[in-house]
Amino acid sequence: MLNLVFALALAAVPQQLVVAAGPDSSPSGAFQARLGVYPLNVNVAEPLVRMTPDFRVEPQLATSWEYLGKNTWRFHLRKGVRFHDGQPLTAEAVRYSIAQQVKGGFTSFPVKEDAVRAVDPLTVDFTTTEPDLRLPEQLVHPNYSIFAPGSDPRTKPVGTGPFKFIEYRPYDHIKVERNNDYWGEKPRLDKILFRFVPDATTRVLALLAGEVDLIMDLPREQIAAVQARPDLHVVRASVGQMLSLQLNAHGKLPHDLLSDRAVRRAVALSLDRRQLVHDIWRDEAEVLRTMTVAAILGKFAGQLHGFDHQPAEADRLLNEAGWKRTAGGIRSKAGRPLQLALIANPEMDAAAVELIQAQLRLAGIGTRWDRLPDIASFAARGNAGDCDLNLAAANQNDANPLFLPALIYYSKSPRPFVRFYAVGTAFDKIVDAGLAAAPPDEARRLAADAMRLATDEEAIQVPIAGLFRIYAASSSVAGFVPHPSQTNQSWTAVYRK
Amino acid sequence: MTAGGILRRFASLIPVWLGVSALAFALGTLAPGDAAEMLLQRRTGEPPTQQAVLQMRHQLGLDAPVPVRYLRWLGAALRGDLGTSLRSGSPVIEDLSGRFPATLELSLAALLLGLCVALPLGIGAARRRGSIVDHGARTFAIVGASMPSFLSGYLLILIFAVGLHALPVAGRGGLAHLILPSITLALGFAAALTRLTRAALLEELGQDYVRTARAKGLSERVVVLRHALRIALVPVLTFAATRFGHLLAGAAIVEAVFAWPGIGKHIVDSIYDRDYPAIQGFVLFMGTVFVLLNLAVDLAYRAIDPRVGQREDRWAS
Numbered sequence: 001m002l003n004l005v006f007a008l009a010l011a012a013v014p015q016q017l018v019v020a021a022g023p024d025s026s027p028s029g030a031f032q033a034r035l036g037v038y039p040l041n042v043n044v045a046e047p048l049v050r051m052t053p054d055f056r057v058e059p060q061l062a063t064s065w066e067y068l069g070k071n072t073w074r075f076h077l078r079k080g081v082r083f084h085d086g087q088p089l090t091a092e093a094v095r096y097s098i099a100q101q102v103k104g105g106f107t108s109f110p111v112k113e114d115a116v117r118a119v120d121p122l123t124v125d126f127t128t129t130e131p132d133l134r135l136p137e138q139l140v141h142p143n144y145s146i147f148a149p150g151s152d153p154r155t156k157p158v159g160t161g162p163f164k165f166i167e168y169r170p171y172d173h174i175k176v177e178r179n180n181d182y183w184g185e186k187p188r189l190d191k192i193l194f195r196f197v198p199d200a201t202t203r204v205l206a207l208l209a210g211e212v213d214l215i216m217d218l219p220r221e222q223i224a225a226v227q228a229r230p231d232l233h234v235v236r237a238s239v240g241q242m243l244s245l246q247l248n249a250h251g252k253l254p255h256d257l258l259s260d261r262a263v264r265r266a267v268a269l270s271l272d273r274r275q276l277v278h279d280i281w282r283d284e285a286e287v288l289r290t291m292t293v294a295a296i297l298g299k300f301a302g303q304l305h306g307f308d309h310q311p312a313e314a315d316r317l318l319n320e321a322g323w324k325r326t327a328g329g330i331r332s333k334a335g336r337p338l339q340l341a342l343i344a345n346p347e348m349d350a351a352a353v354e355l356i357q358a359q360l361r362l363a364g365i366g367t368r369w370d371r372l373p374d375i376a377s378f379a380a381r382g383n384a385g386d387c388d389l390n391l392a393a394a395n396q397n398d399a400n401p402l403f404l405p406a407l408i409y410y411s412k413s414p415r416p417f418v419r420f421y422a423v424g425t426a427f428d429k430i431v432d433a434g435l436a437a438a439p440p441d442e443a444r445r446l447a448a449d450a451m452r453l454a455t456d457e458e459a460i461q462v463p464i465a466g467l468f469r470i471y472a473a474s475s476s477v478a479g480f481v482p483h484p485s486q487t488n489q490s491w492t493a494v495y496r497k
Numbered sequence: 498m499t500a501g502g503i504l505r506r507f508a509s510l511i512p513v514w515l516g517v518s519a520l521a522f523a524l525g526t527l528a529p530g531d532a533a534e535m536l537l538q539r540r541t542g543e544p545p546t547q548q549a550v551l552q553m554r555h556q557l558g559l560d561a562p563v564p565v566r567y568l569r570w571l572g573a574a575l576r577g578d579l580g581t582s583l584r585s586g587s588p589v590i591e592d593l594s595g596r597f598p599a600t601l602e603l604s605l606a607a608l609l610l611g612l613c614v615a616l617p618l619g620i621g622a623a624r625r626r627g628s629i630v631d632h633g634a635r636t637f638a639i640v641g642a643s644m645p646s647f648l649s650g651y652l653l654i655l656i657f658a659v660g661l662h663a664l665p666v667a668g669r670g671g672l673a674h675l676i677l678p679s680i681t682l683a684l685g686f687a688a689a690l691t692r693l694t695r696a697a698l699l700e701e702l703g704q705d706y707v708r709t710a711r712a713k714g715l716s717e718r719v720v721v722l723r724h725a726l727r728i729a730l731v732p733v734l735t736f737a738a739t740r741f742g743h744l745l746a747g748a749a750i751v752e753a754v755f756a757w758p759g760i761g762k763h764i765v766d767s768i769y770d771r772d773y774p775a776i777q778g779f780v781l782f783m784g785t786v787f788v789l790l791n792l793a794v795d796l797a798y799r800a801i802d803p804r805v806g807q808r809e810d811r812w813a814s
Contacts, residue, residue, distance in 0.1 A: 376530025
């Protein structure tokens with residue numbers, strides 16, 4: 001009876017939602033972006049596997065999978081699933097989609113265009129060119145969504161998702177409608193209009209004016225204004241974005257000061273992360289102790305300590321290393337000042353960088369912040385190792401716990417910046433073992449081991465803070481459960497009261 | 498201006514094109530960062546491998562020496578092909594023509610609005626110097642010129658969209674969507690134009706020919722509108738035309754605040770991603786717009802003040 005009343009009440013409210021998203025990244029067609037998939041996921045298409053908010057892998061279009069050996073994974077597809085154009089989901093569709101993604105340069109693991117082979121209509125074999133036991137954890141990324149053969153995901157995506165694509169206007173909006181034939185839990189909304197509003201303040205104003213129902217990435221300084229309104233509410237996702245300092249441990253003169261582990265540890269111990277979290281992010285973040293989100297490491301996250309604020313210990317380490325305070329406050333050794341070049345992701349809050357500089361200065365460590373105008377210049381400086389400290393932001397968008405260790409600190413990673421941050425042979429051996437470990441729990445344990453080496457012991461990576469994703473919505477919006485990885489957000493359970 | 502003069506002006510486009518394109522190419526090449534790397538990073542969301550970057554650089558022709566790349570681009574541009582955007586994969590000309598109408602619509606609305614406000618206000622202030630109209634015009638000019646456009650945009654949204662629910666906050670749609678962004682864009686322009694109109698008219702009103710006209714018994718309305726304003730409009734028109742070019746080229750902030758899908762945001766993204774063909778195309782396009790605007794101003798001068806044409810004809814002969 002209650003269910004009936006609820007259903008009737010729901011039917012009386014128009015089930016349409018207007019979402020204000022950030023800037024439109026989709027017009028970047030040369031990136032052969034899958035429209036409505038990444039970074040904004042409007043749920044038109046789905047990958048073989050999905051990632052839960054606690055970073056575990058669950059079945060999606062594949063119901064089960066197993067490793068066959070010889071770099072090959074077998075995936076068994078869900079029966080009875082149809083694309084929005086009526087075509088059935090088959091092994092051929094998976095082969096077509098993955099081949100297109102490989103061709104477009106979308107894959108972040110070692111594969112060729114013929115990576116997927118149809119075994120039978122509902123079974124595919126996925127073969128990588130190198131051993132990759134983390135493949136199912138990587139395939140949760142929406143970039144590996146499956147599209148109907150013959151469709152063009154750049155302009156009119158035809159997937160199997162809970163919502164069907166209706167319309168896209170570059171820089172303006174994407175509109176989707178309910179897929180009544182969805183194989184899984186039916187969406188509760190009839191339509192969603194995703195409007196691209198690049199300016200965060202304008203998004204808030206649009207919400208205050210009642211022009212949109214939900215906004216993504218609410219600026220922290222405007223939380224109070226939204227909370228003061230009885231018709232609005234704030235929703236937070238747990239940590240999905242991490243800020244950390246990468247210390248150039250193998251730089252050449254003049255960026256060789258952090259080759260001394262004692263100085264690196266002193267930098268790490270001089271930082272007061274609680275103050276940063278409180279003063280800069282208004283407690284809408286948490287002190288980070290791991291390289292990535294703690295949830296992905298499960299029970300092994302407890303093995304990592306990170307760094308507490310210990311100025312006396314930092315002082316001792318620097319004094320022992322011969323760095324003496326001078327009258328100007330900045331330490332020096334043999335006439336050379338302890339002055340570090342700092343670069344920061346241009347999207348980083350400037351106040352955070354300035355507070356870090358101030359905290360380091362208290363320890364007698366001088367920093368020169370080279371402000372960079374955009375990501376391209378930031379990447380160029382980082383790749384060249386033309387800095388001592390690199391304040392970087394990272395998102396965890398797949399379920400692979402070794403994603404960041406293997407990307408940045410693993411000497412076999414073919415990225416140009418790795419030579420400045422490589423932790424060493426012991427670290428590489430652990431990552432190798434982790435990449436080759438079949439049980440996910442073993443990979444988590446090894447990932448935690450690798451992070452302990454890079455962070456707690458070598459202080460090449462210094463975790464700073466994990467930021468919450470913050471959303472604001474009209475009080476008529478219910479059922480919205482934010483995913484810490486924004487690109488894995490599901491809109492199925494959302495409805496209007 | 499004679500037909501020869503117009504042709505000469507068109508011919509002057511060529512060195513302007515060459516100059517701005519070479520400058521933009523040089524600046525784009527000197528800027529740190531790599532288009533291939535940015536492109537790959539956007540695809541997967543993670544830093545690419547060195548090998549992938551090298552392959553992509555080769556694929557995009559970015560591994561050729563800078564002068565070769567420039568000459569290749571120039572050769573294609575002369576054939577009317579501005580190249581393919583690295584970001585969108587579409588011909589640059591398509592991207593520009595697809596997004597320019599939105600910016601043109603906004604800039605034209607701002608221009609008209611600015612003229613409608615600034616000319617009467619400036620004229621009124623000059624005619625009634627020291628009056629409340631004059632004080633009001635000067636206050637408007639100071640506030641309008643000193644207020645950053647993002648701030649005036651937010652204030653207008655707060656008042657008219659959030660407070661009064663009279664107008665939409667953002668996006669492009671009907672006339673209602675155009676009002677707040679065009680007022681925001683027009684504000685600085687109108688403020689400067691008001692000051693200029695007032696100053697130019699005041700200067701003319703102090704001239705001997707105005708005194709003579711008054712002595713002849715002409716009405717003040719005729720003296721101001723038919724005689725003084727006609728001459729005062731020459732610098733005003735120059736200013737309005739060149740500022741229109743700035744409105745077109747500099748609408749990026751207003752477009753961002755109002756989520757207006759114009760060319761400004763597109764070109765800012767292109768700069769961030771080192772999309773050289775798109776940047777080149779935009780610079781060339783805007784250079785042409787500026788030259789054509791100047792040509793239009795020159796032609797308008799003749800209509801306003803025939804002495805300008807006579808002087809030019811004498812020089813030409």
